[in-house]
Amino acid sequence: MKLWMLFNGMLLWTAVSQDAGLEIYLPRTAQVETEVIELGQIGLLQGSQDLAAAVRGISLGRFSMPGQQITLDQQTIRSCLAAGGISPEKVRLMGAERVVVSRKGQELSGASLLETARAYLQSQLAGQDAVIGEAATVPSGRVLEAGKSCEVVPLLGSDRTPGRRTVILSFRENGQEISRVLIPFEVRFRSRQVIAASDIAVGQVISSQAVRLETAETPEPQTVELAEVVGMTARRAISAGTVIRPQWLQKPAPPLLVQRRQKVVLKIDTGLMQITAAGEALDEGAEGQIIRVKRGQRPDERIVLGRVMADGTVQPLWEKENK
Numbered sequence: 001m002k003l004w005m006l007f008n009g010m011l012l013w014t015a016v017s018q019d020a021g022l023e024i025y026l027p028r029t030a031q032v033e034t035e036v037i038e039l040g041q042i043g044l045l046q047g048s049q050d051l052a053a054a055v056r057g058i059s060l061g062r063f064s065m066p067g068q069q070i071t072l073d074q075q076t077i078r079s080c081l082a083a084g085g086i087s088p089e090k091v092r093l094m095g096a097e098r099v100v101v102s103r104k105g106q107e108l109s110g111a112s113l114l115e116t117a118r119a120y121l122q123s124q125l126a127g128q129d130a131v132i133g134e135a136a137t138v139p140s141g142r143v144l145e146a147g148k149s150c151e152v153v154p155l156l157g158s159d160r161t162p163g164r165r166t167v168i169l170s171f172r173e174n175g176q177e178i179s180r181v182l183i184p185f186e187v188r189f190r191s192r193q194v195i196a197a198s199d200i201a202v203g204q205v206i207s208s209q210a211v212r213l214e215t216a217e218t219p220e221p222q223t224v225e226l227a228e229v230v231g232m233t234a235r236r237a238i239s240a241g242t243v244i245r246p247q248w249l250q251k252p253a254p255p256l257l258v259q260r261r262q263k264v265v266l267k268i269d270t271g272l273m274q275i276t277a278a279g280e281a282l283d284e285g286a287e288g289q290i291i292r293v294k295r296g297q298r299p300d301e302r303i304v305l306g307r308v309m310a311d312g313t314v315q316p317l318w319e320k321e322n323k
């Protein structure tokens with residue numbers, strides 16, 4: 001009889017142990033010393049020791065920025081428990097609905113500050129096809145005092161030295177800057193450049209056969225398309241293999257429609273009527289330019305100022321008696 005009671009008692013104890021759950025009390029705020037937040041660092045565990053040991057090391061997130069605060073709600077914690085293979089039915093969350101977690105007495109190494117600055121610069125240069133090189137200087141490490149809310153805010157410096165971009169790490173307490181670190185980076189940009197395929201003379205109109213497109217790394221973005229160069233006139237001689245600069249080019253001069261001493265037609269078109277007269281050009285001119293035109297013979301000779309039209313005629317502006 002005693003043996004039977006002892007056997008039943010052991011079975012009952014085993015059943016209770018298997019069904020034992022775990023209560024986790026969550027505070028409103030918590031501070032941890034490590035980069036990775038584990039459930040055992042922020043919650044008070046009560047109940048099954050085996051279950052407590054299983055959930056204590058479950059990761060709830062990781063700090064990615066110096067001075068960062070991470071807010072964890074109960075739903076997020078339940079999801080992390082499920083991902084860790086812990087049945088939600090065995091764990092009861094109590095206390096605060098959300099926990100604001102910060103890192104206490106955080107030491108920021110120079111390498112971590114450098115990585116923060118580099119990641120920020122990459123985000124600012126996104127879409128520019130930039131290559132970020134080594135930093136000109138490596139910052140010293142910093143220690144954030146425990147109990148103080150300090151954040152590091154990255155900013156882009158205003159300097160524009162070719163081939164360099166500076167990131168400012170602003171250390172702030174309660175929104176006020178207390179110090180800053182400047183980290184300059186060497187930067188190169190992948191740019192499309194137009195290269196002279198052959199020698200180009202002064203005044204030559206550049207054809208598509210005279211140039212080619214190449215990609216190169218430059219200190220600043222210098223992307224130029226072939227369409228911006230072909231058809232332009234060279235303002236200076238350009239040797240084969242030279243990168244063509246926009247300031248070396250100009251629009252080609254418009255063709256001359258009227259030559260000096262050429263017989264021209266003066267034409268006024270009002271829409272209701274058209275008046276024409278013959279004259280002699282005293283200047284050469286392209287479309288849109290103002291030239292002088294002589295009308296008549298002495299002593300009735302007149303000088304007319306007119307605008308050269310696309311069809312080669314001249315639209316009179318006003319007359320001045322030739323004295």
